[in-house]
Amino acid sequence: MFRLPFTxxxxxxxxxxxxxxxxxxxxxxxVHSEPRSPDGWFHIHLLVLGWATMMAMGAVYQLINVxxxxxxxxxxxxxxxxxxxxxxxxxxxxxxxxxxxxWIAAFATLAFAGILLxxxxxxxxxxxAKLWNPITISTACAxxxxxLTALTGMLMGMDFKFxxxxxxxxxxxxxxxxxxxxxxxxxxxxxxSYKLLPMFYLAHQYPVSMQKWILGFWNAAVWLGCxxxxxxxxxxxxxxxSVLIIALxxxxxxxxxxxxxxxxxxxxxxxxxxxxxxxxxxxxVIMGTAAVFYNAELASQTSLIVFMLWSxxxxxxxxxxxxxxxxxxxxxxWTYKYGPKAGKAKVPTMAQLLPEKPVxxxxxxxxxxxGGLLAGLGTxxxxxxxxxxxxxxxxxxxxxxxxxxxxxx
Amino acid sequence: MLTIYNDAERMERIMNRLxxxxxxxxxxxxxxxxxxxxxxxxxxxxxxxMTLTTxxxxxxxxxxxxxxxAVSELPDVANVHVQVVWEPQWIPExxxxxxxxxxxx
Numbered sequence: 001m002f003r004l005p006f007t008x009x010x011x012x013x014x015x016x017x018x019x020x021x022x023x024x025x026x027x028x029x030x031v032h033s034e035p036r037s038p039d040g041w042f043h044i045h046l047l048v049l050g051w052a053t054m055m056a057m058g059a060v061y062q063l064i065n066v067x068x069x070x071x072x073x074x075x076x077x078x079x080x081x082x083x084x085x086x087x088x089x090x091x092x093x094x095x096x097x098x099x100x101x102x103w104i105a106a107f108a109t110l111a112f113a114g115i116l117l118x119x120x121x122x123x124x125x126x127x128x129a130k131l132w133n134p135i136t137i138s139t140a141c142a143x144x145x146x147x148l149t150a151l152t153g154m155l156m157g158m159d160f161k162f163x164x165x166x167x168x169x170x171x172x173x174x175x176x177x178x179x180x181x182x183x184x185x186x187x188x189x190x191x192x193s194y195k196l197l198p199m200f201y202l203a204h205q206y207p208v209s210m211q212k213w214i215l216g217f218w219n220a221a222v223w224l225g226c227x228x229x230x231x232x233x234x235x236x237x238x239x240x241x242s243v244l245i246i247a248l249x250x251x252x253x254x255x256x257x258x259x260x261x262x263x264x265x266x267x268x269x270x271x272x273x274x275x276x277x278x279x280x281x282x283x284x285v286i287m288g289t290a291a292v293f294y295n296a297e298l299a300s301q302t303s304l305i306v307f308m309l310w311s312x313x314x315x316x317x318x319x320x321x322x323x324x325x326x327x328x329x330x331x332x333x334w335t336y337k338y339g340p341k342a343g344k345a346k347v348p349t350m351a352q353l354l355p356e357k358p359v360x361x362x363x364x365x366x367x368x369x370x371g372g373l374l375a376g377l378g379t380x381x382x383x384x385x386x387x388x389x390x391x392x393x394x395x396x397x398x399x400x401x402x403x404x405x406x407x408x409x
Numbered sequence: 410m411l412t413i414y415n416d417a418e419r420m421e422r423i424m425n426r427l428x429x430x431x432x433x434x435x436x437x438x439x440x441x442x443x444x445x446x447x448x449x450x451x452x453x454x455x456x457x458x459m460t461l462t463t464x465x466x467x468x469x470x471x472x473x474x475x476x477x478x479a480v481s482e483l484p485d486v487a488n489v490h491v492q493v494v495w496e497p498q499w500i501p502e503x504x505x506x507x508x509x510x511x512x513x514x
Binding site for chain 2: 063066067068069195198199200202204205263264265266327331334335338339340342343344347348349350351
């Protein structure tokens with residue numbers, strides 16, 4: 001299967017480049033300011049819906065038959081899903097940009113409908129395969145949380161137009177962000193990593209018992225955090241962060257177990273940075289949680305929220321996706337262009353489609369700039385935020401263009 | 410690897426064709442990777458029993474069609490039957506010394 005995942009992935013790549021073009025000129029502006037503003041919503045949704053979710057959906061379509069060893073329930077439904085989700089996202093972004101409540105409500109509903117079709121398609125495929133393990137259960141949970149994220153988002157979108165949520169709007173916002181970040185992205189990345197990391201490390205005979213513990217703790221963190229935001233009882237949010245730290249620590253131990261069972265020198269720079277980003281995330285979440293335990297007022301401070309969101313969404317989710325893209329894009333292109341020629345003629349290897357050096361330089365530059373941006377956010381230094389943020393945009397766009405160059409090989 | 414055929418020259422030609430099929434991620438041919446378990450020949454029919462480095466390998470279909478294409482190129486082969494098995498499970502020790510050296514294992 002090529003066209004369906006390719007459609008999602010190429011749309012995601014375009015969104016990513018657009019996000020960085022728009023961010024480049026205005027980094028100190030929206031990054032440093034209140035995220036709960038139309039400008040903040042526009043940029044964040046361009047990144048998380050237009051890029052990260054689009055990419056993640058493409059990766060699910062590409063890898064689901066690999067993970068389950070069965071065909072996707074319906075390709076046609078996948079294309080309808082794309083149409084609804086892409087149109088919904090585009091309209092939603094326009095609604096945020098113009099702060100048009102009618103557009104936000106209408107297109108949030110359209111994007112939600114697309115997500116429901118995605119959940120139906122993957123859910124039917126999972127039920128058909130009847131293969132239940134930490135990988136498939138994580139994927140199923142992630143998609144369920146994506147639906148809840150979309151539902152809460154759609155309710156808030158409709159509230160802009162019909163004004164019926166009152167004080168619950170802000171509570172839903174907290175749950176919406178928590179479900180999307182930890183629930184959708186968190187469980188999808190951890191679940192898929194149980195399959196992808198051993199493949200890229202050529203790891204064999206590593207222990208897998210920790211996967212179900214990670215799954216359990218991660219889900220518990222999602223539920224606790226969600227309940228904390230909806231009820232307004234901060235104790236549950238504190239418990240959620242503590243449980244998330246346990247889940248992240250176990251996840252890091254497990255990916256260490258996989259890396260130690262490797263049978264090749266290196267899995268490649270993209271995978272190595274993916275692993276390191278999980279380690280850095282654990283350290284940052286421990287630091288952020290400790291800071292809030294020390295001074296509870298910090299939990300409501302915009303600067304800490306922005307810092308933690310950037311650490312999680314860019315420092316881990318985006319770096320992980322970019323790392324995996326260095327493998328997924330050459331694989332997607334190779335199977336399409338060279339797969340039919342395999343065994344008949346000389347075909348390039350994936351390493352020839354995308355050499356290690358540009359991946360290493362690109363991702364190292366991105367991580368370095370990201371570190372500078374987080375340092376700027378942590379110390380409230382506008383000059384550092386502006387400089388590191390602009391450098392991050394340049395490095396990220398060059399990296400994505402280099403990855404996209406594979407499609408010309 | 411079990412080979413049920415006593416024409417050594419023909420078997421060598423088949424193995425040479427199989428060495429043209431690469432795991433594109435690892436950059437090593439399937440024979441040196443130890444993925445080919447058995448090759449059977451009966452007149453113009455060739456059967457290849459092979460495995461992959463992991464169940465649910467994304468290259469499953471490409472590897473199978475690659476083997477079919479590679480062996481079909483031989484003039485004395487009319488049909489190629491590829492069977493992918495998971496028992497015995499592939500382990501890295503099945504790789505040739507050259508493959509291990511290539512991967513730095």
